Amino acid sequence: MNLGAALVDGLRDMVAVPSVVYALGAIGLNIQFGFAGLLNFGSVASGLVGAYGASIAVDQGLPLWVGVIIGLAAAALLGLLLGLPTLRLRADYLAIATISAAEIIRVIVNSARLQDVTGGPIGLTGGADDFFAVNPIPEGRYGWGSFSFNQNTLWTILVGWTIVIVLCLFVWGLARSPWGRLLKAVREDEDAARSLGKNVFKLKLQAFVLGSVIGGIAGIIFMFDGGFVKPDFFVSQTTFNWYLVVILGGVATVLGPPVGAIVYWFVISVLNSVLTQVIGDGWWIFDTTDTGAIRYVLVGLTIVLLLVFRPQGLLGDKDEAVIGE
Amino acid sequence: MVLVALLALVASASLLSSLAGAQEPNPTAPTTTAPTTTAPTTTAPGGVTGPAITTTLTAGKGGEPIEGVVVTVSRDGEQIGRATSGPDGTLTIPVPESGQYQVTLDKKSLPDGVEVQKGAPSTLTPFVQASGSLPVVFRLTEAGQADSGGGPSDVERLTSLAASGIRFGLVIALAAVGLSLIFGTTGLTNFAHGELIAFGAIVTWYLNAPNGGLGLPLLVAAVGGILASGLFGASFELGVYRPLRRRGMPVVSQMVVSIGLAFALRYLFSIVFGQSPQQYAQYAAQSPTVSLGPVSLRPKDLVITAVAFACLIAIGLFLQRARLGTAIRAVSDNRDLSIASGIDDQRVILIVWVVAGALAGLSGIMLASSDSTSWNMGQRVLLVTFAAVVLGGLGTTFGAMVGGLVVGIVSDLSTFWLDADLKIVVALATLVVVLLIRPQGIFGVRTRTA
Numbered sequence: 001m002n003l004g005a006a007l008v009d010g011l012r013d014m015v016a017v018p019s020v021v022y023a024l025g026a027i028g029l030n031i032q033f034g035f036a037g038l039l040n041f042g043s044v045a046s047g048l049v050g051a052y053g054a055s056i057a058v059d060q061g062l063p064l065w066v067g068v069i070i071g072l073a074a075a076a077l078l079g080l081l082l083g084l085p086t087l088r089l090r091a092d093y094l095a096i097a098t099i100s101a102a103e104i105i106r107v108i109v110n111s112a113r114l115q116d117v118t119g120g121p122i123g124l125t126g127g128a129d130d131f132f133a134v135n136p137i138p139e140g141r142y143g144w145g146s147f148s149f150n151q152n153t154l155w156t157i158l159v160g161w162t163i164v165i166v167l168c169l170f171v172w173g174l175a176r177s178p179w180g181r182l183l184k185a186v187r188e189d190e191d192a193a194r195s196l197g198k199n200v201f202k203l204k205l206q207a208f209v210l211g212s213v214i215g216g217i218a219g220i221i222f223m224f225d226g227g228f229v230k231p232d233f234f235v236s237q238t239t240f241n242w243y244l245v246v247i248l249g250g251v252a253t254v255l256g257p258p259v260g261a262i263v264y265w266f267v268i269s270v271l272n273s274v275l276t277q278v279i280g281d282g283w284w285i286f287d288t289t290d291t292g293a294i295r296y297v298l299v300g301l302t303i304v305l306l307l308v309f310r311p312q313g314l315l316g317d318k319d320e321a322v323i324g325e
Numbered sequence: 326m327v328l329v330a331l332l333a334l335v336a337s338a339s340l341l342s343s344l345a346g347a348q349e350p351n352p353t354a355p356t357t358t359a360p361t362t363t364a365p366t367t368t369a370p371g372g373v374t375g376p377a378i379t380t381t382l383t384a385g386k387g388g389e390p391i392e393g394v395v396v397t398v399s400r401d402g403e404q405i406g407r408a409t410s411g412p413d414g415t416l417t418i419p420v421p422e423s424g425q426y427q428v429t430l431d432k433k434s435l436p437d438g439v440e441v442q443k444g445a446p447s448t449l450t451p452f453v454q455a456s457g458s459l460p461v462v463f464r465l466t467e468a469g470q471a472d473s474g475g476g477p478s479d480v481e482r483l484t485s486l487a488a489s490g491i492r493f494g495l496v497i498a499l500a501a502v503g504l505s506l507i508f509g510t511t512g513l514t515n516f517a518h519g520e521l522i523a524f525g526a527i528v529t530w531y532l533n534a535p536n537g538g539l540g541l542p543l544l545v546a547a548v549g550g551i552l553a554s555g556l557f558g559a560s561f562e563l564g565v566y567r568p569l570r571r572r573g574m575p576v577v578s579q580m581v582v583s584i585g586l587a588f589a590l591r592y593l594f595s596i597v598f599g600q601s602p603q604q605y606a607q608y609a610a611q612s613p614t615v616s617l618g619p620v621s622l623r624p625k626d627l628v629i630t631a632v633a634f635a636c637l638i639a640i641g642l643f644l645q646r647a648r649l650g651t652a653i654r655a656v657s658d659n660r661d662l663s664i665a666s667g668i669d670d671q672r673v674i675l676i677v678w679v680v681a682g683a684l685a686g687l688s689g690i691m692l693a694s695s696d697s698t699s700w701n702m703g704q705r706v707l708l709v710t711f712a713a714v715v716l717g718g719l720g721t722t723f724g725a726m727v728g729g730l731v732v733g734i735v736s737d738l739s740t741f742w743l744d745a746d747l748k749i750v751v752a753l754a755t756l757v758v759v760l761l762i763r764p765q766g767i768f769g770v771r772t773r774t775a
Contacts, residue, residue, distance in 0.1 A: 037577075039577060039580070041584075085760075085761045086760070086761075088764075089760065089764055090764075091576075091577050091580075092508075092514040092576075092580065092719070093715065093719075093760055093764055095514065095580065096514070096708075096711045096715055096756070096760070097756075097757055097760045099708065100708055100711070100712070100753040100756050100757055101753075101757060103708055103749065103750075103753055104749075104750050104753050104754060104757070107746065107747065107749055107750050108747070108750060110746070111744060111746060111747060112429060112432075112446060112447045112448040112744070112746075113744060113747075115429070115432075120429060120448060121399060121427040121429060121448055121450075122397070122399050122404060122427075122429065237588075240584050240585075240588060243581060243584070244585075247581070286596060289424075289600065290595075290596045293592040293593075293595045293596045294592070294596065295592075296588055296589075296591075296592035297588075297589045297592045297593050297596070298589075299585075299588055299589075300584075300585045300586060300587070300588030300589030300590070300591075300592070301585065301589045302585070303581065303582070303584065303585025303588065304565075304582050304585040304586055304589070307574070307578050307581060307582050307585070308569065308572075308574075308582070311578070
């Protein structure tokens with residue numbers, strides 16, 4: 001077995017674009033689920049709306065920067081439309097309503113009827129052309145061996161992680177602001193906050209919309225990865241991967257989401273590499289196509305075991321663990 | 326030859342359905358396209374040896390071939406192949422390996438006067454096996470022709486859609502009742518319920534299949550499958566949720582645990598059972614339909630509808646009349662009070678899990694026998710099941726039954742006007758609308774927020 005190659009794969013994937021997308025998606029989710037305690041099981045829909053908003057705008061002939069604004073505005077609108085009626089619901093109803101809404105949006109975008117606008121199942125390409133056009137990095141491959149990226153991927157990675165850092169600083173500031181303290185108070189005891197005269201609903205809605213916009217950014221960065229969008233990425237599995245990232249990193253922590261994303265992609269990638277080598281053309285009950293499935297089995301088990309044995313994740317504070325015991 | 330064509334129709338229809346309860350095309354249905362006499366054979370034309378997708382595009386009563394239509398094949402959003410139909414209307418697109426592909430017909434390339442049949446999809450998602458070519462069928466029609474000619478009338482289509490909606494709704498209601506009972510007694514919304522559904526269907530397949538299974542008759546295998554899923558439900562309670570409750574884990578965290586559990590189990594099924602859908606040994610082929618007034622049904626669908634209905638009545642009577650049923654309702658109603666009056670709530674909850682598991686398994690077996698068994702069949706109906714439960718009101722058993730029926734009928738009837746792949750959207754939209762207007766459901770009682 002070539003462990004070295006597996007480690008290189010892991011190191012590459014922990015900084016690559018999917019890791020950025022997961023970090024951003026998890027930052028958005030962490031604001032909703034971690035700080036505000038809102039169980040959004042459809043957070044991937046914000047990414048979809050962001051990515052498609054930008055792509056469709058570009059496809060219709062608008063410049064990318066307008067598309068990005070449209071995408072983020074659409075994500076904010078989604079948060080508002082979804083949040084306004086659902087945030088008064090109980091946690092379980094909110095979860096069911098949000099996962100349903102996300103599925104509805106994905107199936108509609110996937111529908112062949114809308115092929116002229118959304119590209120249907122094939123999706124839209126070309127949305128990222130303007131972004132690559134302003135790439136200052138000269139053409140070529142950068143890195144060593146299989147740890148290397150072409151100029152466009154490297155450009156996306158650099159921009160993506162910069163946004164992650166900026167957003168982490170923003171969340172760090174928010175968590176220390178009166179607004180952030182109030183949000184935590186609402187999460188811990190809604191009635192107490194309400195009895196102090198605070199508008200709990202408005203606060204939740206603000207957190208929900210903010211998380212949705214950050215999810216929209218995640219979707220747009222996802223579009224920059226291949227230069228195209230497709231509905232398949234925005235399935236509810238992705239939402240639950242983001243949950244794992246948030247819980248792994250530490251719920252309601254500032255650095256939890258990026259740390260969770262980096263660890264997630266390192267482990268998943270090394271594991272994938274090792275499994276592909278071990279299973280090869282088939283071993284015991286496994287065949288070649290099972291490596292992806294094994295990975296998801298482990299994702300599921302890790303969610304369960306983390307919640308049971310380490311609900312605060314890697315960085316969380318046991319006393320402030322908002323989930324688990 | 327005709328048989329091959331019918332099987333191809335059935336196979337493509339059952340694969341393209343995004344929901345397990347999809348309407349399969351009736352052999353007497355308006356097959357203005359489906360060239361039953363010139364069916365694409367399983368040996369690919371053009372000397373393609375690897376897996377491939379083939380289709381023959383025809384329209385009109387005589388099945389005239391349509392030339393120059395563009396069809397693309399993609400997977401995971403990446404285009405894999407593209408072909409234009411030849412003078413005989415056929416085209417073949419080779420694919421690299423077995424797996425699920427999306428076959429899209431470019432409507433703009435259709436000649437004037439020819440269109441995709443109303444309600445029929447222009448994108449199919451067939452599962453291609455590793456060897457041979459898979460024929461898919463696009464239903465095309467000449468403009469204006471759909472309303473005239475031999476097809477069933479609108480009334481007949483509506484009634485048969487309603488019949489299939491009732492069957493699907495009753496089957497979903499079986500699973501929904503269990504989900505609702507679990508919620509009522511423990512407060513948990515079990516996102517791993519879909520895996521209970523799939524487990525019943527898969528165990529039954531292993532007991533029933535002549536190759537790779539025990540080869541038992543389907544009815545015997547189904548009993549085994551139901552018992553196994555009851556035990557599986559019990560293992561959820563004893564192995565996972567009871568210890569978590571003892572640790573004092575909040576319900577919201579338990580919900581996230583159930584997501585993780587669903588994930589792990591679903592992909593475990595895909596490893597053990599494999600990724601291709603399988604059919605039960607008996608009742609797999611089309612059999613003559615039974616006519617009930619304007620509705621014609623396959624006999625197995627009639628049996629499924631009747632059994633599901635009988636089971637729901639039995640569950641209702643059990644909850645209303647039996648001592649144990651009363652205890653279950655007592656625990657749902659007020660746990661503390663029921664403990665104080667001497668009910669062993671932990672035992673009641675365990676029984677609820679067994680009953681819920683068995684019902685989910687039964688519903689899975691029914692879904693699988695009207696369609697096919699697959700590793701992710703539970704996930705595909707999970708949200709519809711939630712819709713049924715929420716529609717009726719979480720925790721209310723009769724609500725779950727009515728909710729199932731409403732969701733089934735509304736979503737199946739919607740295919741009269743909408744594409745079949747939008748069926749799930751209609752079901753979920755019903756759910757969201759109900760949540761917005763009446764969050765406690767049709768039969769639920771408005772409760773204080775916790």
